[in-house]
Amino acid sequence: MKISGGVLCGGGARSNAVPLFLSRRISSLHISSSSSISDHVSFVKDVAATQPPQHLSQLLAILKTRGDTIISPGAKQGLIPLAIPLSQNSSGAVTALLRWPTAPPKLEMPVVEVRKHGVWLLAKTVDQYIHRILVEEDAKNSQERNEELFNASADAGEKLYRKGDFAESGISNLDGYLLKEVGIFPDVLERKVKRHFEEGDQVSALVTGEFYAKKEHFPGFARPFVFNAEVMLRVGRKVEAKDAARGALKSPWWTLGCMYQDVANIAQWDDEQIEYIKEKVTEEGRQEDLKKGKAPAQVVLDEAAFLLDLASIEGNWDDYLEQIAKCYEEAELNDVAKFILYKS
Structure with missing residues (x-):
């Protein structure tokens, strides 16, 4: 079950583990040769x-x-x-x-x-x-x-x-x-861990994986926790891998760096997370949160974040645009709502 916390950059309730401030091939894109840099x-x-x-x-x-x-x-x-x-x-x-x-x-x-x-x-x-x-x-x-x-x-x-x-x-x-x-980069750190494994140095691989997953390094992104879960699984630490995967799923699912189901399998969750979120974006779920004393603006921001999570499962983003934009409108973030709906 999702743990409520501060407002993320993504606009919804997440674990307190994430700070406040915060197919690879895409088809049918409109590629504009006339699009200038100033655009x-x-x-x-x-x-x-x-x-x-x-x-x-x-x-x-x-x-x-x-x-x-x-x-x-x-x-x-x-x-x-x-x-x-x-x-x-x-x-x-x-x-x-x-x-x-x-x-x-x-x-x-x-x-x-x-x-x-x-x-x-x-x-x-x-x-x-x-x-x-x-x-x-x-x-x-x-x-x-x-x-x-x-x-x-x-x-x-x-x-x-x-x-x-x-x-x-x-x-x-x-x-x-x-x-x-220059700085820390997800792909560079992941390559470093893989090299440690290739060299038979499990200790260094674990240390680098834990460094990667430190909260302050990539605020708002779930990928470091996913990768750390994979590292734990590789060395046979199944319980720690499960915990790391569940921690990853408290961040936006569209930042996992892989399919939701891959992480849910490590977390040993079936469909309960998805069903929970589907309930949260219903009118009944909204009223339940309001009765608990949650601020109306926070309720709709959470709803927007949950809708983005649901859209990420299949990657069917366009099906959710109207609902997501409506949430931001209700939160009085009209500029964000217009950006969400913008079509060239």
Whole structure:
């Protein structure tokens, strides 16, 4: 059963373990070759009703230079409605910004990869993602390196990374440099754990898995807890794996980084969680919460979060848009409601 707690960036009640502030291929996207970089800045400001990241234009230029196709920011059909599409690569993966519904004004939007069942965190900020891309490009040999990418980064690149720093650092492992000099990233930490297992070092794998799942590292995201559950399961700690999986399911299900059922299996839950949430989004469930003294605005924010959870199970986001938007309207978050319903 879900444990009520503070208001998350996602807009609903979750465990107190999460702080307040807070198929990979997507088909039928509207890819607009005429969509200019300035369109995204305007969209973030005027439609998503939030502050555009300072170096968003530079990130878009970098994505375009590395071969991605820039997508119209309003091409949200079929995607999780909290995403602001940026680009699509040759394999069909979509890079986007994540617009938390109830995030504090100064919290920058993270960069994510959009997947059928939700999102995968690429970087906690646009600057961090630009920094990572530049380091990874600089780590390539001179024949493979795309010098135009550094030019595309313009002043952001000059501010964030000096070409040659990776080679001069003496750190031979690219992932090691990223963790030490750029920031922590889910895929990098997961690779580190897998390397420890390959080397037969279970202790280091467990320590890194626990580090990954520390509350303060990726607030609002369930993926670290899911991965930690998988690590526990791999070393035969079934009870701890079950607890970690249940902890993951207290965060938004669209941040699990995998299908809901994969985590529910580790948590040893059948359909009771889904049935519980379905009850919470009925009128009876709403009235029950109000009778318990929960503030009306919090009740509808919780309902919006639960609806996003339900939509993530099948990835059928568009079926829930009207209901989700109505919840935000009732919570007097009209800008968020309009963003949710926006269609280009």
